[in-house]
Amino acid sequence: MAGGKPRQTADWLAGFHAVEAALRHDGERVQEVIFELGRQDKRAQQLRELAAEVGVAYRDAPATYFAERVRADRELGRHQGVLAKYLPAPAGDEHDLLALLDGLREPAFLLVLDGVTDPHNLGACLRSAEAAGVHAVIVPRDRAVGLTPTVRKAASGAAERLPFIQVTNLARTLAALKERFIWIVGAAGGGMVSLYESDFATESVALVMGSEGEGMRRLTQEHCDQLIYIPMAAPVESLNVSVAAAVCLFEFRRRRDAPGVLSEQPRVR
Numbered sequence: 001m002a003g004g005k006p007r008q009t010a011d012w013l014a015g016f017h018a019v020e021a022a023l024r025h026d027g028e029r030v031q032e033v034i035f036e037l038g039r040q041d042k043r044a045q046q047l048r049e050l051a052a053e054v055g056v057a058y059r060d061a062p063a064t065y066f067a068e069r070v071r072a073d074r075e076l077g078r079h080q081g082v083l084a085k086y087l088p089a090p091a092g093d094e095h096d097l098l099a100l101l102d103g104l105r106e107p108a109f110l111l112v113l114d115g116v117t118d119p120h121n122l123g124a125c126l127r128s129a130e131a132a133g134v135h136a137v138i139v140p141r142d143r144a145v146g147l148t149p150t151v152r153k154a155a156s157g158a159a160e161r162l163p164f165i166q167v168t169n170l171a172r173t174l175a176a177l178k179e180r181f182i183w184i185v186g187a188a189g190g191g192m193v194s195l196y197e198s199d200f201a202t203e204s205v206a207l208v209m210g211s212e213g214e215g216m217r218r219l220t221q222e223h224c225d226q227l228i229y230i231p232m233a234a235p236v237e238s239l240n241v242s243v244a245a246a247v248c249l250f251e252f253r254r255r256r257d258a259p260g261v262l263s264e265q266p267r268v269r
């Protein structure tokens with residue numbers, strides 16, 4: 001990437017879950033933990049011990065300090081009397097993606113989100129993607145939410161562990177994946193093949209989901225080898241993107257986990 005990756009600025013993490021996940025999985029990037037003065041309960045004590053174990057400084061601050069932080073950053077949400085200053089790792093780029101693919105010892109399993117803008121949806125997608133064994137989540141750099149504190153909180157630790165790749169040109173990235181024999185399967189309410197009949201679930205595959213409002217862009221759709229739909233029992237217009245992603249990912253996971261499946265020879269395009 002020309003000019004290298006942009007310099008990261010520190011984010012705030014709020015709440016026990018988010019702070020604990022960062023300490024456990026990305027401790028060297030936590031700069032300090034701040035407890036609300038008077039929090040001496042067992043949970044706070046355990047978190048202090050974890051911070052000490054990881055070598056992260058912690059201190060107490062009055063309730064007014066927490067109120068100020070929340071006022072300054074509306075995204076912080078419920079802090080439960082604990083905040084952490086966190087220097088996030090920069091998101092990966094196209095080169096990181098190719099390096100990651102080179103290092104895989106099993107058929108690639110990727111999630112592509114074409115313009116998801118709601119941080120709660122992205123967080124939920126990351127959480128499900130990690131649980132389903134996805135190797136990386138790919139998003140466009142523009143017109144999509146990145147790894148904000150709200151996303152990190154909703155992802156419950158997955159944002160610190162799962163490779164997150166931001167690309168400048170999603171269509172070009174999909175073309176590059178195809179060159180590496182990765183099938184592109186798009187999920188769309190108007191898809192042609194039922195999720196349960198997709199024959200790409202067990203191969204090197206990138207599952208593409210559309211955005212909340214518009215769905216998948218036309219150019220993205222044109223790169224798909226197959227468009228699948230989730231059969232629905234009632235005439236609902238569509239599912240929330242994170243719900244649809246979880247349904248598709250876990251169906252693919254189920255099929256990939258069948259005995260002997262991932263060891264079979266991959267099909268050639």
Ligand SMILES: C[S@@+](CC[C@H](N)C(=O)[O-])C[C@H]1O[C@@H](n2cnc3c(N)ncnc32)[C@H](O)[C@@H]1O
Nearest residue numbers: 187188189209210215216229230238239241244
């Ligand atoms: C809220 S939906 C977008 C709705 C949008 N109006 C459209 O027509 O695509 C967000 C994304 O979730 C996925 N999705 C939702 N319902 C689906 C279904 N029944 N089958 C397949 N994918 C679905 C698709 O990837 C879709 O782009």
